[in-house]
Amino acid sequence: MARLDSGGKGALVEIRNLDKKYHRGEEEIDVLRGLNLDVEQGEFIAFMGPSGSGKTTLLNLIGGLDAPSAGSVRIAGEEISALSGRKLAAWRSRHIGFIFQMYNLIPVLTAFQNVQLPLLLTGLSKPERRRHVDDALALVGLSDRTRHYPRQLSGGQEQRVAIARAIVADPTILLCDEPTGDLDRASGDEILDIIGKLSKEFGKTVFLVTHDPVAAKRADTILHLDKGTLLEYAAEKPIASKAEESPR
Amino acid sequence: MKYFHIVFVNLRRKKLRTALTIGSFTVALFLFGVLVTIKTALSSGVDVAGADRLVVRNRISLIMPLPYSYRDVIRQMPNVAEVTFATWFGGYYQDMKNFFPNYAIDTEAYRKVYPEYIIPDADWKAFVEDRQGCIISPPVAKKYGFKIGDRVPLQGTVWTGTWEFNVRAIYDAQREEMITPEFWFQYKYLEEQRPFYKGTVGWYVAKVDDPANAVAVAKTIDDRFSNSPSETKTETEKSFAAGFANQIGNIRLLILSIGSVVFFTLLLVTGNALATAVRERTAEIAVMKTVGFTDASILGLVMAESLTLAAIGGAIGLALAKLFTLSGDPTGGMLSFFYLPTDSLALGFALALAAGAAAGIIPAVGAMRLKIVDALRRV
Numbered sequence: 001m002a003r004l005d006s007g008g009k010g011a012l013v014e015i016r017n018l019d020k021k022y023h024r025g026e027e028e029i030d031v032l033r034g035l036n037l038d039v040e041q042g043e044f045i046a047f048m049g050p051s052g053s054g055k056t057t058l059l060n061l062i063g064g065l066d067a068p069s070a071g072s073v074r075i076a077g078e079e080i081s082a083l084s085g086r087k088l089a090a091w092r093s094r095h096i097g098f099i100f101q102m103y104n105l106i107p108v109l110t111a112f113q114n115v116q117l118p119l120l121l122t123g124l125s126k127p128e129r130r131r132h133v134d135d136a137l138a139l140v141g142l143s144d145r146t147r148h149y150p151r152q153l154s155g156g157q158e159q160r161v162a163i164a165r166a167i168v169a170d171p172t173i174l175l176c177d178e179p180t181g182d183l184d185r186a187s188g189d190e191i192l193d194i195i196g197k198l199s200k201e202f203g204k205t206v207f208l209v210t211h212d213p214v215a216a217k218r219a220d221t222i223l224h225l226d227k228g229t230l231l232e233y234a235a236e237k238p239i240a241s242k243a244e245e246s247p248r
Numbered sequence: 249m250k251y252f253h254i255v256f257v258n259l260r261r262k263k264l265r266t267a268l269t270i271g272s273f274t275v276a277l278f279l280f281g282v283l284v285t286i287k288t289a290l291s292s293g294v295d296v297a298g299a300d301r302l303v304v305r306n307r308i309s310l311i312m313p314l315p316y317s318y319r320d321v322i323r324q325m326p327n328v329a330e331v332t333f334a335t336w337f338g339g340y341y342q343d344m345k346n347f348f349p350n351y352a353i354d355t356e357a358y359r360k361v362y363p364e365y366i367i368p369d370a371d372w373k374a375f376v377e378d379r380q381g382c383i384i385s386p387p388v389a390k391k392y393g394f395k396i397g398d399r400v401p402l403q404g405t406v407w408t409g410t411w412e413f414n415v416r417a418i419y420d421a422q423r424e425e426m427i428t429p430e431f432w433f434q435y436k437y438l439e440e441q442r443p444f445y446k447g448t449v450g451w452y453v454a455k456v457d458d459p460a461n462a463v464a465v466a467k468t469i470d471d472r473f474s475n476s477p478s479e480t481k482t483e484t485e486k487s488f489a490a491g492f493a494n495q496i497g498n499i500r501l502l503i504l505s506i507g508s509v510v511f512f513t514l515l516l517v518t519g520n521a522l523a524t525a526v527r528e529r530t531a532e533i534a535v536m537k538t539v540g541f542t543d544a545s546i547l548g549l550v551m552a553e554s555l556t557l558a559a560i561g562g563a564i565g566l567a568l569a570k571l572f573t574l575s576g577d578p579t580g581g582m583l584s585f586f587y588l589p590t591d592s593l594a595l596g597f598a599l600a601l602a603a604g605a606a607a608g609i610i611p612a613v614g615a616m617r618l619k620i621v622d623a624l625r626r627v
Contacts (some may be wrong), residue, residue, distance in 0.1 A: 046487075052370025060620075060621050063538075065538065065620045065621050066620075066621045085542070085543055086542050086543070086544070089537065089540050089541065089542045089543075090540065090542075092538070092539070092540050093539060094540075098535075098538050098539070100535075100624070102531075104531055104534075104535045104624075106532050106534070106535070106536075107261070108257040108258065108260065108261045109254075109257060111422050113257075117536065117539055118539040118540055120251065120254075121539075121540045121541065121545075158550070165539070169539075169540075229428075
């Protein structure tokens with residue numbers, strides 16, 4: 001269960017006194033201030049808050065895409081802000097899967113090739129890579145779209161390919177930055193179903209940034225960020241996927 | 249190898265831009281190949297020049313003759329092993345465009361001074377015994393279909409009119425560079441038929457007994473004929489050939505200048521194309537870094553793109569240049585050894601890769617340094 005204090009030990013994600021400042025000219029902007037958070041393996045956390053509250057920045061710091069100005073981020077006992085660029089890249093490929101609002105697929109690669117991208121960095125053989133990619137695409141229901149290019153897919157399908165790319169290397173943590181922000185409600189629900197399934201059935205720890213309260217309700221825990229501080233620790237709510245609510 | 253697919257699809261995404269960039273390399277390397285061929289042609293005489301041969305010519309100009317009487321004087325000088333001579337004829341076959349170097353040679357000593365030319369004894373004998381006999385090189389035989397026994401008319405330019413010859417030999421040579429379009433005939437025939445410049449030769453070639461004596465012998469010859477109506481200028485065959493090549497300017501500097509401008513332009517064109525490509529793919533590069541691609545691997549992918557463009561364009565350009573040179577001397581005889589050597593092809597390919605690396609390095613470093621967060625924010 002997620003905790004906002006700093007007393008937890010052995011949590012998968014341990015954030016301590018996290019500060020992040022940006023400089024705009026001579027002006028210093030405090031994006032995150034003294035943030036503490038513990039998150040256990042398999043938890044589904046939603047971050048909500050107004051634009052500029054630091055949600056994406058926090059996600060980037062957890063994913064090792066950005067470095068904190070002060071404080072620490074420990075994932076599975078490893079202090080990631082201490083890792084060098086090369087080690088951080090390797091660590092990210094093993095532990096983190098990213099899902100973006102705009103999908104960010106590579107347009108000249110097919111769905112299969114996009115999903116395979118993280119596996120090129122591993123020592124897996126071609127048949128092994130193929131098996132992993134096929135499994136990931138099957139999980140998101142796109143086994144019949146492997147040879148399609150992003151331009152040949154709908155927005156929802158593109159996001160599903162992006163999810164397959166995020167999970168193909170079997171990461172511990174999924175970081176989802178407004179994954180339904182560019183989708184209609186039906187497609188968004190499908191994406192949230194998949195993300196919920198990944199958390200519930202596959203034990204992935206999920207961090208979801210969203211402006212959408214409906215999407216946030218899928219999470220175990222909703223955390224509100226405002227002006228760089230975690231203000232509110234919302235009541236946990238059991239994961240209830242659309243599929244479970246209305247089985248087809 | 250598993251990354252090459254990414255390089256390949258990136259090159260294919262803007263086909264026109266890729267084609268134009270490859271085209272830039274193709275044009276540049278084609279030009280390089282042709283320029284090197286011209287340089288090789290002009291300096292081929294230097295490369296095959298004998299260290300033990302001195303060329304004696306009129307001090308005023310190569311086109312001014314020397315008295316025939318000098319032959320015996322030079323022959324009797326110390327350290328001179330043999331002397332031969334030749335005279336430029338400047339004829340053409342049927343049409344002015346069918347020009348190839350042709351000159352009258354001394355039948356007594358020419359073969360001794362130039363042993364590297366391979367002519368069967370029987371053929372040489374037939375040549376010597378026929379006043380109108382001539383010896384041709386394989387390129388001339390091939391181009392005009394001449395064979396031994398054919399009667400060949402040449403139109404004279406210095407001594408006008410039609411001159412008839414009989415092909416008595418087709419020479420071979422110990423080195424490929426020596427097999428250039430040439431046509432030799434007997435000096436005696438020229439001397440008998442020409443109306444002016446009788447009793448003169450174009451230049452002498454003196455073979456010294458030891459290359460170490462070449463400088464001293466050259467000085468002796470020039471001193472001997474100083475203050476005479478026909479003063480001489482004697483130099484080693486290599487210097488003579490180099491001087492002949494330099495008559496049309498400093499070829500090396502010319503080629504270097506043209507080559508530098510072309511390659512600099514190539515760097516700008518390719519660098520700009522790659523920089524644009526990288527800028528367009530900012531978000532994709534950020535995503536690749538996000539999923540675990542290191543800075544070094546991103547650098548490598550962009551560099552691989554640049555080198556692939558260079559390799560393809562360079563290979564096509566050099567292949568076209570080689571094909572062009574295989575079609576023969578386009579000047580009709582001015583560049584008799586028109587050949588693009590293999591080592592120059594290798595040098596050209598290396599230069600193309602170097603240009604590709606130089607053009608790619610700035611965009612590649614830019615991609616490498618791209619901060620994921622900044623790049624994603626731009627999307």
